Amino acid sequence: MTLPGTSLEGLRALVCGASRGIGRAAAEALATAGARVTGLARGRPQGALPFPLVAADLDDRPALARVVDRLLAEGGPFHVLVNNAGGPPAGPILEAGEQDFLAAFGRHVLASHHLVRSLLPGMREAGYGRIVNVVSTSVREPIPGLGVSNTIRGAMAAWAKTVSRELPPGVTINNVLPGYTDTERLSELREALARRTGQSPEQVQAGWLAPVPEGRLGRPAELGAVVAFLASPAAAFIRGASLPVDGGRLASV
Numbered sequence: 030m031t032l033p034g035t036s037l038e039g040l041r042a043l044v045c046g047a048s049r050g051i052g053r054a055a056a057e058a059l060a061t062a063g064a065r066v067t068g069l070a071r072g073r074p075q076g077a078l079p080f081p082l083v084a085a086d087l088d089d090r091p092a093l094a095r096v097v098d099r100l101l102a103e104g105g106p107f108h109v110l111v112n113n114a115g116g117p118p119a120g121p122i123l124e125a126g127e128q129d130f131l132a133a134f135g136r137h138v139l140a141s142h143h144l145v146r147s148l149l150p151g152m153r154e155a156g157y158g159r160i161v162n163v164v165s166t167s168v169r170e171p172i173p174g175l176g177v178s179n180t181i182r183g184a185m186a187a188w189a190k191t192v193s194r195e196l197p198p199g200v201t202i203n204n205v206l207p208g209y210t211d212t213e214r215l216s217e218l219r220e221a222l223a224r225r226t227g228q229s230p231e232q233v234q235a236g237w238l239a240p241v242p243e244g245r246l247g248r249p250a251e252l253g254a255v256v257a258f259l260a261s262p263a264a265a266f267i268r269g270a271s272l273p274v275d276g277g278r279l280a281s282v
């Protein structure tokens with residue numbers, strides 16, 4: 030018996046939020062596994078990337094639609110889609126206004142929904158599709174001080190589970206739930222929390238790490254490796270799952 034492999038040779042991948050952090054690491058892991066990767070982000074990163082990066086704003090769905098249509102027309106179908114974007118600003122939920130929820134819902138759920146609908150015909154025709162959403166452990170256990178984020182992650186997980194029941198055979202969707210991972214986003218959260226609580230950034234981080242059995246932050250490359258696995262033939266029978274990659278922090282079963 031031949032085991033299905035993890036090579037992505039011959040596959041085309043679209044990775045959102047690919048200019049830095051987890052999205053960039055995912056794009057690099059997909060490219061290393063052999064995929065032809067296109068990244069999306071609003072701005073340019075400092076330094077070169079090992080894949081082309083296209084300018085697009087997930088908050089502007091009409092413009093996003095034009096960019097994706099152009100990419101499909103120019104390069105053919107995508108077999109892999111990574112839905113990933115900057116997280117909503119931190120803060121207590123009772124301080125959030127209506128617009129805060131609407132903006133986050135648009136960037137995460139509506140942009141992902143649009144991309145899935147745009148790329149699905151090509152995946153269906155190819156008989157191969159892998160959609161991987163970068164969400165958060167807050168899907169399982171809401172994180173204090175991330176009110177809007179907790180709410181939107183729950184919506185993403187419910188959306189993805191529902192989509193997983195409608196996709197054709199050969200096309201899967203799964204969620205990766207990062208724990209505390211060493212990216213710019215985390216640095217911003219650490220600073221914001223330190224300002225709000227009067228703690229030092231080091232104290233904030235020590236509090237984060239206390240319940241992590243692995244005793245450290247995650248590395249973006251460790252998240253990227255899981256995205257690449259879920260995108261591979263080896264993950265064909267994993268569908269509608271939410272996989273924590275958190276060094277063991279989640280306490281729930």
Ligand SMILES: NC(=O)c1ccc[n+]([C@@H]2O[C@H](COP(=O)([O-])OP(=O)(O)OC[C@H]3O[C@@H](n4cnc5c(N)ncnc54)[C@H](OP(=O)(O)O)[C@@H]3O)[C@@H](O)[C@H]2O)c1
Nearest residue numbers: 046048049050051071072086087115116165209210212214
């Ligand atoms: N890091 C963690 O510890 C952690 C833990 C749990 C969950 N997460 C979640 O995982 C996701 C990725 O986290 P990260 O730490 O890698 O974030 P990050 O370092 O802030 O990177 C976010 C990426 O998304 C892009 N982006 C942001 N807004 C966008 C928009 N409107 N349109 C297109 N691209 C956009 C950014 O580039 P531009 O700004 O140039 O557009 C960047 O490439 C986030 O949703 C985050 O909340 C992270």
